[in-house]
Every structure is written in C-alpha cells, then in structure tokens.
Amino acid sequence: MQIENKKPLIVAFCCNWCSYAGADLAGNNRLNYPAEVKIIRVPCSCRVNPMFILRAFQRGADGVILCGCHPGDCHYTSGNYYTRRRMALLFSMLDYLGIERDRTRVEWVSAAEGAKFAATMNDFVEKVTALGENKRLEDLRCKK
Amino acid sequence: MQRIGVFVCWCGSNIAGTVDVQAVAEALKTEPGVVFSTNYQYMCSQAGQDIMKQAIKEHNLTGVVVCSCSPRMHETTFRKTAAAAGLNPYMVEIANIREQCSWVHKDMPTGTEKAIILGKAAIAKVNLNTPLTPGESPVTKRALVIGGGIAGIQTALDIADAGFEVDIVEKKPTIGGKMAQIDKTFPTLDCAACILTPKMVDVAQNEKIRIFSYAEVTDVKGFVGNFTATIKKKARYVKEDVCTGCGICTEKCPQKKVPNEFNLGMDNRRAVYIPFAQAVPKVATIDPDHCTMLKTGKCGVCAKVCTAGAIDYTQKDEFIEENYGAIVVATGYNPISMDKFDEFAYNQSKDVITSLEYERLMNAAGPTAGKLLRPSDGKHPHTIVFVQCVGSRCSACDEKGKEYCSKICCMYTAKHAMLTRDKYPDTDVYVFYIDVRTPGKSFDEFYRRAVEDYGVHYIKGMVGKVMPEGDQLKVRASDLLANKQINIDADLVVLAAAIEPDKSARPLATMLTASMDTNDFFTEAHPKLRPVESPTAGVFLSGACQGPRDIPETVAQAGAAASKVIGLLAKDKLTCNPCVASSNEIMCNGCSSCANVCPYGAITYVEKEFRQPDRTTLVRRVASVNEAVCQGCGCCTVVCPSGAMDLKGFANNQIMSEVDAICK
Secondary structure (H helix, E strand, C coil): CHHHHCCCCEEEEEECCCHHHHHHHHHHCCCCCCCCEEEEEECCHHHCCHHHHHHHHHCCCCEEEEEECCCCCCCCCCHHHHHHHHHHHHHHHHHHHCCCHHHEEEEECCCCCHHHHHHHHHHHHHHHHHHCCCCCCCCHHHCC | CCCEEEEEECCCCCCCCCCCHHHHHHHHCCCCCEEEEEEECCCCCHHHHHHHHHHHHHCCCCEEEEEECCHHHHHHHHHHHHHHCCCCHHHEEEEECHHHHHCCCCCHHHHHHHHHHHHHHHHHHHCCCCCCCCCEEECCCEEEEECCCHHHHHHHHHHHHCCCEEEEECCCCCCCHHHHHCCEECCCCEEHHHHHHHHHHHHHHCCCEEEECCEEEEEEEEECCEEEEEEEECCCCECCCCCCCCCHHHHHCCCCCEECHHHCCCCEECCEECCCCCCCCCCCEECCCCCHHHHHCCCCHHHHHCCCCCECCCCCCEEEEEEECEEEECCCEEECCCCCCHHHCCCCCCCEEEHHHHHHHHCCCCCCCCCCCCCCCCCCCCEEEEEEEECCCCCCCCCCCCCCCCCCHHHHHHHHHHHHHHHCCCCEEEEEECCCCCCCCCHHHHHHHHHHCCCCEEEECCEEEEEEECCEEEEEEEECCCCEEEEEEECEEEEEECEEECCCHHHHHHHHCCCECCCCCECCCECCCECCECCCCCEEECHHHCCCCCHHHHHHHHHHHHHHHHHHHCCCEEECCCCCEEECCCCCCCCCHHHHHCCCCCEEEEEEEEECCCCCEEEEEEEEECCCCCCCCCHHHHHCCCCCEEECCCCHHHHHHHHHHHCC
C-alpha cells in the first residue's frame, strides 16, 4: 500500500544559461510544479555525462530529465547538439535495460519559457508517477 | 575535511513563508563538514553579509553554503563577501531555495523537505570544491570594424575619438554603404550625402583609422582581447597609394556596358570605375569580370591615360594578418530579391522597381540626374503606386518572404510619396499598406504630413496583381476599409521590399562563433540589457546586422557599441572565468576527442616528458587547455574516454555527489 503512495524522485539537469534561468522564471511567476523535481545546475547540457544519469538511476531516481537551450541557441554554440545525440543513444540503451522511455527526457527550455518549464515538469512527473517506482537499475548496496 | 558554514536566508517572507528556515538550518547542521549553521532575514543585506564574514573568521570556515535565491541573482554578491573575509570566492555554493523551491511549492512541509535536500546537495558539492584563481589575459588595444556603412563609420569614429586604433574592412571599393545610395533621410529630409560624406571624409582623415576597402575578413582566431583576423585585400589592379582619383581612366575605358551596381543596374559604368564622386578612398577599381585587358590581354587604355601610373594589371589578392582586442560587426542589410514575387511583375516590366531603385531615380547624382523618369521609356510617370510590406510580415509557411516587419519601409515610403508630390504636384500617388507603423520621434507627424498636406492616397489593403499592358501597369488591389476591389492604371509601381541581413553575415558569424537567429540577424547577448554585445565575448554589434534599423537608431547603436569597445580596450588585463576544463596529463592518452568537440579551439596538444617507474623518460602527446580561450561548457569532459578531462567548479565528482545527495 505504501509503495503506491511513495512520491517519485526526479533529478533535473538544467543548463545555466537557458533552462536554469527558465526554472528561475517559473519561480518568479509562481508557476507551481511538483517538489519531487530537484534541479542540478550545469554550465551546459553537454556537461551532463551519461554516467551522472546512470548514477541517479542506480541511487534510486525514478526519472531523469535534461534541459538545455533550444537547438541553435546554445550559449556555447553547439553543446546541445552533442546532448541531443548522446541522449538519443543513452535513452535507447536504457530502454533496452528496462528503464522506460517516459523516465528519461531531453527538453529545450529557453530563459524566457518559465511556463514551459513548469508545464514540462508537471507532465514529466505525472508520467513517471504513473510508471511507479523504478527498481530496474537500483543498487541496493547504495541504500543504508 | 572542509569546515563549512551554512547560511539560510528568509528573504523576508519570500522563503520563510513556505520553508521553515529554522528547521532547514537545524537539519543541515549535522551534514558532513558543517561546523556552523544559521539563518537570517536578509543574507544579502549588509548585516547578513557581516554575519557571514564574522562566521568565516570565527569558525575558520573553508567553505560556505548559502540557501537563498537563485545563484543568477546573488552568487557574485556572496562570492565577494567571502573574498572580503579572506575565503576563496569559488568556495561558495548557493542552494536555490527561493525560485526553485519556496516560490513554486505551496505547502510548508514539502518546501522545507525540498530545501533541506537542496542544501544537502550544495554541501556535498562544497565538500569537493577547490579554491580557484581566475587567470588574466592581456588586451590588444585595437579594434576591427567589419562593414563600412554608417554603422561602421560611426563606430570607428567614436572608438578612434577615444584614442584607440581602428581598422574598417569594407567589401565594396568605397565606404558609405546603403546610406550613400539614399537621396533624402526621414523625418527631416536632410540630403543623405550632405550628412554622410563629411563623416566619410572624417574617417579618411582620422589618423587612428585605417580603411581596408575592397577587402574581406576571411578568418578570425583568438578570443576577447586577443583576436587575430586575416583580411583579404582583393586585387583592384590600381595602386591605391598612387591613384589620385582624377577619374580619367573611368572616362576613357572602352568597355562601357557594365551594369552600375551603385545605381542598381539602372545605368552603366566602365570596367574601371569609381563608384560615386564622393567615394572614400577615392581610388579607381578595375572590375576583372569585364576588363578586356585582364580577360584577353589586349587593351591597356587605362594604363596609357593614367598620368600617375597607378594601373597595375599584375596585382594579386593580398592577405594581411592583424591583431585586435575587439571586433564590431556592422555588415548591414540588403533588400530581398523580388524574383519570387511574380504577382508584382518585377521581372516583366522595367517600370516595376524597388524602393532603393526609386531612391536612385530621385537622387540628383542618380542615373536620371534626379528627374523622375520611367526606366522603360524615360517619360514622366503620372500615376505611381507604392506597395508596402513586399516580403515583410509574411506568414511562416509562405517561403517567399520574411516573418518580421522590416521597420523602415513605412517611413521611406511616406518620404518617397511626399517628395514625389512636392516635386511633381501633377502626379497621383497611391500607397497600399497593411498597417502604417511610425513609432519614432517626429515620425507620425511626418506620415500625417504626407497624407494631410501632400494629398497622398493611403489605402489599407494589399495589391493582388500587377499586369503590364501596353505602356501601363494595371494594378489590381483591395481596399479593406471600403471593402471593394480597385483597379488603378499606373505608370510606375514601387515595391517596398523587405530587408534581410547581408549574405556575408552567416560565414562571418561562423568565424566569430557569434550566434544568429533564424533570419540570419546576429543575436545580442541580452535583448534588453546587453543589446549591442554578441554572446561571444569581445564581439559587438552595430546597425542592421542585428535587425532592421533606421539611420537614427543605427547611429545610436554604433555609439553604444563603440562605448562598449572603449570600455574593453581601456583595460590592461582581462580576468578569465576560472571554471574551465583541465586535463589530467597522467591519464590523458592524447586521442584528440576533446579537441574535436571543443567549439572554441581551446585544446591543443603538447609533447610532454614523463618519468617512468624504471627511471626512463617517455615522451607522450597530451591535451593542454588554453584557459583564456576555454569558456567552460564541459563538452570535452564527456567525450574523454580515459576520464582525464574535468571541469573546474563543475567537476565530475562534484556533480556526482550532488546526484548522490539528492537521491539519498
């Protein structure tokens, strides 16, 4: 019974220039989204090593979302293109390992899109909640 | 082990309203490394900062975590505070519990719980922080201005006025740009040449300014304060320093049938030419595509008539490398091609012209010496139809035009209509518009003068079709306000073509790693707060390369860009961002993966000697990061197969520890 009520754990990686600012804007406009989303700031979405995502799942995250500048708008010119390709490969591998597609996502959120950030998070949390807890990659040795 | 101090801010009730700050400070007290934890109403206030300074000294802190608003807001403030207390500023981390917690979550337990987790993540990161020292790089105190139109001219003059050297690179044989082609300027109707040509002369006579005309920038390397640009000076087959600009060659050249681009092909020039009388530099140029001597080797008339002996048929393109501290892009605009707009019959009739062509027809130095004559038969037109928004404000699915408003067309069309009625009161002038947009100073008064005092017929509606019939043009249009079709027999149709960035802008943006929008206009670093800087440090924007601009705005922006350049060049040293990549040379295997993805070319390879356990020396190729060039995106850290590359300030273990803290 209690498992069903457990709130999902979501890690969001946001690039400093667009998506983190977009998340700030969502805050400025008081647009609510679930508290399950915890944001980690990275300079660029391309800084996110696939290792970080695997680590999150290993440690019991139920979903990981990666937000960056829109294609063509990267502060570092081309970083988000690398992200797009890397994550396409990683997510398809994770899918193969049994981490459902809805648990991973790459989304482009600009600094002006506070509403999009909140909407994306609401939608993502809803999808992950529907899937329930993620046990597939969780390493029980990590739990105390 | 670090000694960390945690400071939880209430931000009045902004945070304290949804987060139990007391509980957060209490919960974080027991985290590893934390030796001090407190909360205060306004951490960013002087009193709050004093609490932090005192705690750093009293508890001998080596790291600080501030649970407050976004780091985008006060990271710099708290870093400065820490530095003032003798702590390395990069030992400060912010947990964003306002924008990303208290403001987006409604209830206290949820907010408090999340704030604690965010605090724990920040503490976990600070535990692995290392003190960072920003590097310094020197500044070359010279500026490069790309484009010699009014934007480039004004920028160069303003920079030179502050005492810095400026080079202007202009691809045409003369500076002056579009403004030189214009007859009168709105809203005051000053003659464009009268206000522009003195500025061109100022540029030519200014000791601090060098003009590279008939030249292009072919390569740009380096970074803010230290750019190296390669400038290609195209062969003009005339020695610039010898030519006196007397113009005899341009009169004697037997090749008379070259379309004159300065008059938009409405008359002809010779193969050797000076674009217009007030050209700067006033030097002849031989057009290699049309010169008989260069093409067949038989002619040489210009060399014979040149008393100065300036003609040199053997001249070659010359490449010059120069160093600059700042670069200003002023590449300007062009009217779009009318080829796709068959409905206006631009390619079928000579009497359908663009507004810039009309400008030349009205200009005293133009092909008709300022007389308004039809290009087809040289007769005076009695009915003129102006069509606005040709290619501007098109829908996105319509591939013919542009989505944006070209901004200047409403005003110049009002100007054309007014000048025409003023000079030739017997002509009927119709203007078809979607909206008339005149938001500048004295602009709306100007437009109303055209309608009220000069009797120009403004009709809201679009022209559907222009059909050449005999020597007339049948114009079929709709009048939206009267809700009816109208047919006008016109003698001349003038199209206010949309404007687009110059074709040279896209390759230039690639060279400068400056970003562009979908229309190829350069993007500014911030649309409101940094409007003349490009996101690439050291690259500034001036004029219509950034978006449609009229002359007053362009001049204002040119001055703004110049002041930014002066601000940069006035510094002796620039402080670099210390959060840059660094490679662990022992682990690096020199595979080049990182250098391949680096958008700035910051990674090079060096041969390094390593001492081996058996006391022999091994020479290996390892990556080396130029800290002044690296912008700290971290792309290289992900591609490194051996894990040798890491990003200072956002290191692998730091982000990993944040993940761990969140997922506990």
